[in-house]
Each structure stands twice: as C-alpha cells, then as structure tokens.
Amino acid sequence: MAQLTCNNLTIGYDGKTVLKGLNFSVNSGDYLCIVGENGSGKSTLMKTILHLLAPLEGSVIIENKQHSGGIGYLPQQTVVQKDFPASVLEIVISGCLNRCGLRPYYSREEKQLSRENMEKMGISHLSKRCYRELSGGQQQRVLLARALCAAGKMLLLDEPVSGLDPKATAEMYELIQKLNEEGITIIMISHDIGTAVNYASHILHMGNPYFFGTKDEYLDSSIGKAFSTQDGGSKA
Numbered sequence: 001m002a003q004l005t006c007n008n009l010t011i012g013y014d015g016k017t018v019l020k021g022l023n024f025s026v027n028s029g030d031y032l033c034i035v036g037e038n039g040s041g042k043s044t045l046m047k048t049i050l051h052l053l054a055p056l057e058g059s060v061i062i063e064n065k066q067h068s069g070g071i072g073y074l075p076q077q078t079v080v081q082k083d084f085p086a087s088v089l090e091i092v093i094s095g096c097l098n099r100c101g102l103r104p105y106y107s108r109e110e111k112q113l114s115r116e117n118m119e120k121m122g123i124s125h126l127s128k129r130c131y132r133e134l135s136g137g138q139q140q141r142v143l144l145a146r147a148l149c150a151a152g153k154m155l156l157l158d159e160p161v162s163g164l165d166p167k168a169t170a171e172m173y174e175l176i177q178k179l180n181e182e183g184i185t186i187i188m189i190s191h192d193i194g195t196a197v198n199y200a201s202h203i204l205h206m207g208n209p210y211f212f213g214t215k216d217e218y219l220d221s222s223i224g225k226a227f228s229t230q231d232g233g234s235k236a
C-alpha cells in the first residue's frame with residue numbers, strides 16, 4: 001500500500017518552478033534514493049513532502065498519517081548545528097517533542113524510546129557527552145537516533161553521509177539498511193549513485209525529464225546507463 005503519493009506535483013519557491021509534473025509513490029518498506037545534479041530540486045522536494053513548503057501545483061498525500069506516526073527527518077547538517085551546545089541525550093529525546101503535545105515534560109515511555117534508539121545507533125555510552133565534541137560520524141548517529149524518536153514508519157534523510165570519512169559512511173549506510181530491514185520506509189537524498197543502486201529498491205532521478213522506477217528499471221534506462229557509467233558510476 002502506498003505510504004506516500006505525489007500527484008502531478010510541481011515544486012518551487014515563491015511561485016518559481018524548480019520541477020514540474022512529478023508523479024510517484026512510495027510503498028511501505030521501500031527504500032527510495034533521490035539523486036540528481038546540484039540544484040535539481042532534491043531538498044525542495046523533501047521540504048515539500050514534509051509540508052515545510054507548499055506545492056505550486058498537485059498534491060502530496062501521506063496515507064494514514066494519524067495511524068503510522070510522524071515522519072523522522074534528518075536534515076543536511078549546517079555548521080551551526082555541528083556546534084550545538086547540548087548533550088547527546090537532550091538532542092535525541094528532543095525527537096519526542098511532537099509526541100508531548102502540550103505536556104511540558106517527557107514521559108517515561110519517551111525516555112525509554114530515546115534510550116532504545118541510542119542503543120540501536122550504538123551511542124548509549126555517549127549520552128552525557130556534549131554533541132559538539134563528537135566526531136562527524138557520531139553526530140550523524142545522534143541525529144539519526146533523534147529522527148527515529150520522531151518516526152513512525154518513515155524516515156527522510158537528506159545526504160546523511162555528507163562530510164563523513166569512508167568508514168563512517170559505510171557504517172551509516174549499514175545502519176540505514178538495518179532500519180529498512182526492520183520495516184522502516186527510507187527516502188534518502190544521495191549524491192552517490194553507486195550507493196543508491198547498491199541499497200535502494202527504487203530511484204527517483206530529478207531532472208527534466210525525471211526518472212522514477214525500480215533500481216533494475218533505472219539501470220536499464222538511458223538516464224541510469226548514462227549516470228551509472230559516468231565517473232566510475234559513483235557521482236550524480
């Protein structure tokens with residue numbers, strides 16, 4: 001069943017179109033990689049899916065939102081965020097804020113959920129450490145644990161390995177794959193087509209024309225062939 005459907009969706013800012021007429025859907029348990037050149041609209045699409053930006057035309061439908069819980073979001077990290085003066089636990093548990101509603105404290109269940117997600121991400125031993133003193137890879141695990149606290153069944157990840165070294169990158173991809181195997185739907189922006197093709201079940205290649213289909217359909221398509229042979233098949 002489709003968890004997310006974009007119908008004839010036009011995205012952009014202040015009435016200026018970035019990409020027109022997008023049609024695709026994501027089913028529960030899918031792993032969608034969004035690839036495309038700089039400025040092709042990947043982050044704009046993600047913000048539109050999150051309802052942070054209104055569509056210029058068309059619609060974004062998220063099925064059973066009230067039953068499936070929230071959407072976990074891992075934004076692209078900025079320099080300011082890397083310097084955030086809070087403890088790991090404070091950052092992870094802030095992912096539960098939406099669950100609190102008007103209640104001005106975290107419940108026992110929310111504290112337990114934060115502990116479980118830190119455990120999943122292998123960062124329990126860092127819970128009291130200050131976020132800004134951590135390595136880039138550790139910081140991304142903290143933000144992923146935070147996104148998991150907010151997530152029901154869907155995680156949106158905007159270049160989760162940006163700036164990480166090869167070892168931390170591989171570990172991050174393994175963690176994301178494990179979450180997908182546990183049933184969480186993944187929608188991830190990536191600049192790395194090689195990885196997209198390795199891990200994803202579906203590819204959305206932003207551009208005019210855009211491509212949407214399964215990984216195998218992408219590898220068979222002219223756009224997929226052109227990009228997966230370019231630069232040794234790694235960069236979009």
Ligand SMILES: Nc1ncnc2c1ncn2[C@@H]1O[C@H](COP(=O)(O)OP(=O)(O)OP(=O)(O)O)[C@@H](O)[C@H]1O
Pocket residue numbers: 013018036037038039040041042043044045
């Ligand atoms: N806040 C904004 N206001 C107006 N235009 C914007 C804004 N943010 C992005 N844009 C424009 O929208 C277009 C798409 O940008 P977007 O960031 O979605 O691309 P992207 O594919 O995510 O790029 P990258 O790979 O560099 O992250 C670009 O032309 C960009 O200049």
